[in-house]
Amino acid sequence: MIGQTLKLQVHSLQDIAPGLRHLRLLSVDGAALPPTGAGAHVQLSLPGTARVHRNAYSLVNAPGSRSAYDLIVRRVPTSRGGSAAVHERLQVGDVVEALWPGNLFAPVRRASRHLMIAGGIGITPFLSYVQDATVRQAGFALHVCCRESEQDVFAPWLGSTEGVQFHWNAEGHRLDIAALLTEQPAGTHLYVCGPEALNTAVLQAAEAAGWPANQVHTEHFGGAQTGGTAFEAVLQKSAIRVQVGEDESLLEAIERVGVAAPCLCRGGACGVCALQVLDGEPEHRDHFLSAAERASQKLVMPCVSRARSAHLVLDL
């Protein structure tokens, strides 16, 4: 049921560490929320100073829970507005609109074992993984790269720390990715969620260590880098020209002028928002299109990608 909206009310806001805020949302009418699985996310419409920000956040609830949605948001210094809205403006009792939860990062049920690597706030999807019965039954190892001081912050979700190892940036505490990925038993699935540099390092190390590609999964942070040079988008079918500002994404600009554009993850991962390019040169920033699709210049993912040319003509 992609696309249906929910009205959620802020039940509590709690700072669990400097820059980390735990947010609990309940349904406004008290009805049970749509159930979610491990790795699911929910897209919130957050009130900004100038406009509404739509950001996707991982749910840290136990799989199947329908009473509340819990998420943890890190304050990002260069926030485009989403994390600033959660940390500065959102109050208990506020009502926010959300899309039905989606899941682009579910654990693979047939895995014989689950190996997870988290970087910073990238731990959030794994907080629901470790509460998942299938994951627990198969066995898992969770390696968390974080600040030394943040080790205990996630204890309420991790339960026991069995299977969990923390790493931080100090001699003797750094994660040796290559060593970890060597000699893992067949059937193990590898998941990584963290900053771009960690994701890339893990994917490269996995390939070098001989992991089959279909046993390696990654989730990228959305919204990390959507701004850039302003350009003009031409929506051919709608006969609308829209200026895409330096600090907004192409998708946000399209939504601003009221054109319906389907989307799901808003982070360049799911492929739902892909649009046909009729003219102009896209600047690809997504993780979805293949190298051949990028080279063809025929498709663009407006949630993260922009234009190298002054104009980008879209079949929309």
Add this chain to the structure above:
Amino acid sequence: MIPPSTFTSRPTYLSLQPAAGPGRHWLVLQVGNVSDTLLAELAQAFAPVQARLHIVWVGAGEGAPQQAASLPGLVPYGPVLALPDLAALPKALAQQPVLVSDRLYVLGTEPFVWAVADVASHVGWTHAQWQLCHTGSLQRKVWCTHCHNITEGVTSSIVTCAGCGRNLLVRDHFSARHGAFMGVMVDAEVPGVLPEAEEIFP
């Protein structure tokens, strides 16, 4: 060569090529179905990984020596593990814990390669770890949709089911789990009236 099929379940087979990566390579060959030419091609393809190559020769029969002395073409790659039949394979493939970096390459008839894949999956291998290649006879295993029995060694387009005796049309619809093709009763409307069987899987 198997002719192309319009059935998407019909497997296509490529020649075996060792994957990049640091893992061990297991080459499982079916006795009697791998020609000397093919062995020479394999020897050339697997030369770069010979230090990490394990060769298993299946179907050598009862009383076969545990270590076959040699295999034409693959001689330089050291000893070969010879197994009397497929039943001995699970133990051989599970001798050491299988790692994500290990790869399995199987060459033989279609029923053979899928039987090896089935054995491998039961001892921890995943499908992304194996490459299967068909050589030799085109004979098929046929799975009856009515009684669920398997008829082995089918060479004709219509076959009598070994389980229920129905006349089955052998379709190109393939089950990787059974390693078999679907057989559907061909004379259900008018019993006994059936097209002529053709020998198309020699």
